[in-house]
């Protein structure tokens with residue numbers, strides 16, 4: 001099976017990714033075990049923060065406090081109830 005790096009293997013400046021978050025598949029949810037799950041990784045595609053304890057009531061996924069705050073701020077501005085609620089660890 002060809003690797004995703006094969007097309008850049010001729011580039012001497014290229015270094016293999018150090019972490020999954022830096023890999024070419026960083027945007028692939030399947031690359032992140034526990035993504036979107038309570039206490040796992042934030043569900044937001046562009047975010048790899050851990051400790052996702054904010055429950056998004058519209059899609060049933062969990063987000064980090066930073067992303068949840070952003071969502072809730074948008075809801076507040078639109079006069080809607082908060083999108084995410086904190087399901088803190090016991």
Ligand SMILES: [Zn+2]
Pocket residue numbers: 042043044047048049063064065066067068
């Ligand atoms: Zn996040």
